[in-house]
Amino acid sequence: MKQMKSLITGGAGFIGSHVARHCLEAGHEVLVLDDLSGGFEDHIPEGATFIKGSITDHKLLADLFNQYKFDYVYHLAAYAAEGLSHFIRRFNYTNNLIGSVNLINEAVKHKVKCFAFTSSIAVYGPGQVPMREDMTPLPEDPYGVAKYAVELDLKAAHEMFGLNYVVFRPHNVYGENQNIGDKYRNVIGIFMNQIMQDKPLTIFGDGTQTRAFSYIDDVAIPIARSVSMPEAYNQVFNIGADTPYTVKELAEVVGKHFGASPKINYLAARKEVQHAYSDHSKAHEVFGTEDSVSLDAGIQKMASWAEKVGARKSQEFEQVEVRENMPEGW
Missing domain, CATH: 3.90.25.10 (UDP-galactose 4-epimerase, domain 1)
Structure with missing residues (x-):
């Protein structure tokens, strides 16, 4: 039986490192792509191949897809500071939208079997509780806007090119x-x-x-399993507590x-x-x-x-683009 090859973006980060571990346990050959801007190399599970790099580097992505011939893509790389996204709009859209489009392009060109994407409940916006997948998204911050744009792009890529996808909207994950x-x-x-x-x-x-608040296993396990479940293909799922x-x-x-x-x-x-x-x-x-x-x-x-x-020193985000109305303490 052929071993499935999976690319996991953001695999040195929080959710991504857990998804990578579960994929390895399921017998996947795993390559982790991460720029270590928010993750740590020692989070990458043993057995995964690690490439340091960014999804904004479309030439690097083309090389990786050509070399490894991935069956599945798990896209978890993002700068997920929802509140801060108001003040880093260009950074947000470059990393969370354009980087995602770079991946979708390569997935289409290389006939990837399924593209699993972690979106966010940020797409729903205010006043829609409990949030259900049949609601019309009304994101109110740039982070949610970017996530919803990627969801729409995946739907369009499926309709135009047949790229299968699974979208997850996790929330308040910890662990x-x-x-x-x-x-x-x-x-x-x-x-x-x-x-x-x-x-x-x-x-x-x-x-x-x-x-x-959602414990990590309640989120990472369904994401890892999703690509082997055709009944989940081309659908959107809320997951979490x-x-x-x-x-x-x-x-x-x-x-x-x-x-x-x-x-x-x-x-x-x-x-x-x-x-x-x-x-x-x-x-x-x-x-x-x-x-x-x-x-x-x-x-x-x-x-x-x-x-x-142990405790870690809080890092200042050095690429703030707009400082007007920033919350106290930031």
Whole structure:
């Protein structure tokens, strides 16, 4: 039986490294492409081939597709700072849209069997809860706009060229290998990094905004499996946890697993969706209804990992294009 060859972009990052591990366990030959702007080489699972490079380098992509003849593409590379995307529009569209189009071009030309893409619930915009795949997307930030544009481009590529795809819209994913040193995204990682440095936890607004926080295995496993499931082809799926929590409740759970009662530093509210959680009935129908990891159990797993790797210094994003109206603390 021929071994399937899979390209995983962003495979040194958070979700990508877990997808790479599950693909290897399923018997795939895996090549990871990552520019290490948000990932770490030691996150890449043993057995994967690593190429340092960017999806914005279309010549590199052409060379890789010519050399490796990929059967599947898992596209997870992105700069996923949704709130920051207002202030880095050119960077956002170059990396999250144009880079994706470069990949789609090569996938079409090389007859890739299936293209799995991680989009985001950011495509839905405000006021649509629970978010369902049959709703009309109304993204309100450049990150969501870019993700939805890629979804539309994949649909067009399928209709024109027959490229099969699976789109996933995960949300608020956390777990081992997350970049806890990024102050612009991933609230659980931010909280853990702050608490390990004896700093107050920063909350924008009053903390009553709600999110359904998704442990990594609830997301990475369906993504890895999807390319071998023709019944999932050319569809869009919400994936992640079902139960929403307030950000204040989240802070309490994080504090519990670090044995602390954290102090909260409330900052001015920023422009963001107040409530965001999805309906996952479509994904359950196709991928199964395995019990998801509870917030308490998932935070415990991630906290144990975070204490081993230690706190990380938050990095400033050096390519901000517009500074007007940036949130306090950024």
